[in-house]
Amino acid sequence: MEFENLKMPIKAIPYQHQEExxxxxxxxFENPGGAALLIEMGCGKSLISxxxxxxxxxxxxxxxxxxxxPLSICxxxxxEFSKFADFDYxxxxxxxxxxxxxxxxxxxxxxxxxxxxxxxxxxxRIEPQIKNWIPDMILxxxxxKIKTHNIAxxxxxxxxxxKAEYRLxxxxxxxxxxxxDAFSQYKFLDPRIFGKSFYAFRNRYFDMVGYGNHTPVxxxxxxxxLKKKIHSIAFRATKAECLDLPKTTDIVRSVELEPNxxxxxxxxxxxxxxxxSRGEVTATNIxxxxxxxxxxxxxxxxxxxxxxxxxISTAKLGALEDIVDEVTSSSKKLVVIARFIPExxxxxxxxxxxxxxxxxxxxxxKNRSEQIEQFQNESDVLVFVGQIATAGLGITLTAASxxxxxxxxxxxSNFEQTKARIHRAGQCDPCTYIYLIAKDTIDEKVMKxxxxxxxxxxxxxxxxxxxxxxxxxERK
Numbered sequence: 310m311e312f313e314n315l316k317m318p319i320k321a322i323p324y325q326h327q328e329e330x331x332x333x334x335x336x337x338f339e340n341p342g343g344a345a346l347l348i349e350m351g352c353g354k355s356l357i358s359x360x361x362x363x364x365x366x367x368x369x370x371x372x373x374x375x376x377x378x379p380l381s382i383c384x385x386x387x388x389e390f391s392k393f394a395d396f397d398y399x400x401x402x403x404x405x406x407x408x409x410x411x412x413x414x415x416x417x418x419x420x421x422x423x424x425x426x427x428x429x430x431x432x433x434r435i436e437p438q439i440k441n442w443i444p445d446m447i448l449x450x451x452x453x454k455i456k457t458h459n460i461a462x463x464x465x466x467x468x469x470x471x472k473a474e475y476r477l478x479x480x481x482x483x484x485x486x487x488x489x490d491a492f493s494q495y496k497f498l499d500p501r502i503f504g505k506s507f508y509a510f511r512n513r514y515f516d517m518v519g520y521g522n523h524t525p526v527x528x529x530x531x532x533x534x535l536k537k538k539i540h541s542i543a544f545r546a547t548k549a550e551c552l553d554l555p556k557t558t559d560i561v562r563s564v565e566l567e568p569n570x571x572x573x574x575x576x577x578x579x580x581x582x583x584x585x586s587r588g589e590v591t592a593t594n595i596x597x598x599x600x601x602x603x604x605x606x607x608x609x610x611x612x613x614x615x616x617x618x619x620x621i622s623t624a625k626l627g628a629l630e631d632i633v634d635e636v637t638s639s640s641k642k643l644v645v646i647a648r649f650i651p652e653x654x655x656x657x658x659x660x661x662x663x664x665x666x667x668x669x670x671x672x673x674x675k676n677r678s679e680q681i682e683q684f685q686n687e688s689d690v691l692v693f694v695g696q697i698a699t700a701g702l703g704i705t706l707t708a709a710s711x712x713x714x715x716x717x718x719x720x721x722s723n724f725e726q727t728k729a730r731i732h733r734a735g736q737c738d739p740c741t742y743i744y745l746i747a748k749d750t751i752d753e754k755v756m757k758x759x760x761x762x763x764x765x766x767x768x769x770x771x772x773x774x775x776x777x778x779x780x781x782x783e784r785k
Contacts, residue, residue, distance in 0.1 A: 311368075312339055317360035318367055319393045323353075324553045326546050330357045333544040334477065335364060343476035343498030345452075345543035350481045350635060350711060351558045351741030352551050355389040358448055358479060363396040366422040371445035371475060373423045377466065378450035380428040381628035384563050384748070386450075390424065397421035403431065411438040429454050433465035445474050449497065451631060452478035453638055456490035458507045463493045470497040482638045488532075489515060489525045491539055502538050548710060554739040557732055561756065562628060563748045566606070570622035574605050574750060582778045590773055592766035596719065599751055599765075602780060606747035607716045609651040618651050625715060625745045626655055632713055632743060637665060637691045642684070642709035644693045646700065646727055648716040656694055656715065667692040670700040677704070684708055701727035710738040715745055717755050719765045749782040 312335040317323055323331070330346060334357070337344040348354040365371045376386050383402045390400050399421050403410040410431065415438075417423040425442070432439070447469060449455065455463040470476050476498050482490075492510045495503050503510045511517075514535055515525035527535070548554060566574060581598040588594065604610060608622040629645065636643045647653050653671060660667045668684040670677055670693075684693045685708045693706055697716075701723050706712075712731050717724065732740045746752040758765040769779035 312336065312364070315364045315368070318363035318395045319356060319360045320395045321356065321393055323356060323360070324551065326551045326553060327353050327357050327360075330354075330544045330546065331360050331364075334361050337542055338365065338370075338475055341474040343470075343478075343495075343542055345478045345480075345494070345498060347480060347482070347543050347545045349547045349639075349641075350632075350743075351548055351560065351739065352546050352554065354479050354481075355386070355450075356393050358450075358477060359390055359393045361477065362422065362424070362446060362448070363394055363398075365446065365475060366398075367396055371422070373417070373442065373444045373446070374425070375439060375442075375444035375447045375469075375473075376424065376426045376450060377429060377432050377447065377462075378426065379454065379627075379631040380430060381564065381624075381631050382450065382562065383426050383428055384565060386424075386426045388563065398424055400424040400426065403427045403435075407431070407435050407438075410435050414438055414442045417442070429462045432469075433461040436465045436469065439469060440472065443472070444469075447473045447476050447497075449476075449478045449494075451635055452480045452494045452497075453482045453490065453634065455493050455497065456487075458493035458496065463497075466497045467493075467500075471500075481635050481641075487638075488527060488535055488539075491535075495539070499542060502541065548738045548741070551739070557728075557740045557742065560741065560743045561746055562632075562743055564624045564628045564745050565748050566622050566624050566750070570605070570608075570624070571749075573610065573621060574602070577602060577605060577610075578778065578780045581780050585773060585779075590770055592770065595766045595769050595773075595779065598780060599719070599755075599769075602751040603716060603718075603755070604649055604651075606750045606752050607647070607649055607652045608655065609649065620651070620655070624747065625652075626659060628745050629656065629713060629715060630659060633660070633663070633665070633692065636711055640688070640691070641711070642691050642693070644695065644706050644709045644712040644731055646695050646697050646712060646714050648697050648718050650696070652715055653694060653696060660692055660694070665692055666690045667694055669694050670704070671696040672699045674699075681705070695727075695730075697723055697727055701730065704730055705733060705735065706730040707733060707735040707737075710736065711741045711743065713743045713745065717744070717752070717759065719755060719758065721759060721762060724759050751780060751782075753782055 317331050334344045346354045362374050399419050401413050403413055492503055492507055514531050516528055518524050518526050609618050610621055611618050666689050668680040670680055681704050683690045709731050746756055772779040
């Protein structure tokens with residue numbers, strides 16, 4: 310077989326399950342077609358994808374790759390290629406107006422692998438320009454976003470998929486839990502599997518029941534056939550199955566603040582530095598200034614009197630929503646940790662709008678044991694939301710193996726204690742920690758201080774004494 314002995318062109322040592330997934334996909338790509346990586350978050354499906362694209366490029370099978378993903382992770386793909394790709398490539402995240410996105414696409418015609426990253430909200434709007442660009446391969450990340458067959462993004466990708474030689478979807482969702490969701494994703498991948506008609510697919514595999522006959526229920530006896538077809542082009546891996554995974558995996562997800570929020574942040578950095586120069590530089594003064602900057606990166610800022618809180622950014626909330634969708638859509642549980650009450654209120658509002666049951670612990674919650682018991686033992690309570698100062702001690706949250714830090718404080722003790730809530734006796738799966746870090750902000754310095762285990766305030770005072778603005782991102 311042509312691709313049987315290909316090496317993964319990456320700057321990392323892959324785990325065994327990643328090598329197996331790579332070989333599976335390359336075997337499916339012996340001829341043009343589609344493949345699915347049904348791999349849970351934390352198992353490294355982006356590495357497999359980078360390796361697959363690189364191998365196809367080096368074999369002269371593809372020259373242009375389109376990546377479609379949620380807006381919140383467009384920048385993540387840039388970081389993943391930089392980290393793993395051991396081949397020549399040119400990657401652009403399509404931003405701005407439809408015209409500017411089209412101009413960027415038209416400029417991408419170099420000899421290296423041309424990689425264009427676009428979000429779901431934009432892909433259907435610039436479909437004609439993408440068709441003119443003629444991608445050889447389309448990768449759809451978090452493909453459960455197109456599980457509904459008749460929304461604009463789904464219909465656009467069905468059409469674009471017909472023109473692309475190679476098609477790959479990534480999702481941690483176990484499709485067979487909601488089998489009707491497989492149709493749209495597989496229509497993009499390979500319409501030969503389930504056909505092109507949603508209603509023909511539905512009539513073959515499902516009875517419509519309930520009020521108004523709107524609820525699909527699998528017909529008796531068809532499940533083996535359905536599963537066989539789904540898995541004919543899919544590689545499945547869960548954290549529980551990947552025995553080669555480390556006990557813990559850290560994922561830093563960079564989030565870009567909206568332009569207006571970033572402008573406010575930069576002004577606050579400038580003002581904070583000016584205020585320092587007019588007074589005594591102490592750890593207390595430094596941390597007070599950082600507190601306000603950290604509140605802003607979480608999306609909120611108080612007025613000058615501190616009486617009214619304004620929401621000025623939803624960047625982190627959007628990133629969290631994508632994570633919540635991916636984890637809970639396969640009935641897995643998730644822990645979300647945040648520092649500030651306005652953040653927690655925004656998070657719980659988001660969960661309520663999604664009709665997701667959750668447990669909550671903040672300093673104001675009295676029935677802590679009841680909240681924990683519900684999360685640990687009730688299957689329909691999928692999310693735990695906790696304030697880092699009050700949910701980091703004395704509780705067990707091992708019903709989840711994924712924890713999101715929406716925001717961080719500067720205490721190493723709080724940080725380690727909070728992480729230990731899911732990584733402790735009773736945990737059967739490897740644990741994944743996801744950190745939502747606002748790009749080019751104080752978040753990056755806080756994360757670095759926690760990773761390197763040094764005192765943040767002392768470090769920033771040293772920066773100031775060297776003539777630097779201690780609040781300014783190191784990349785700026």
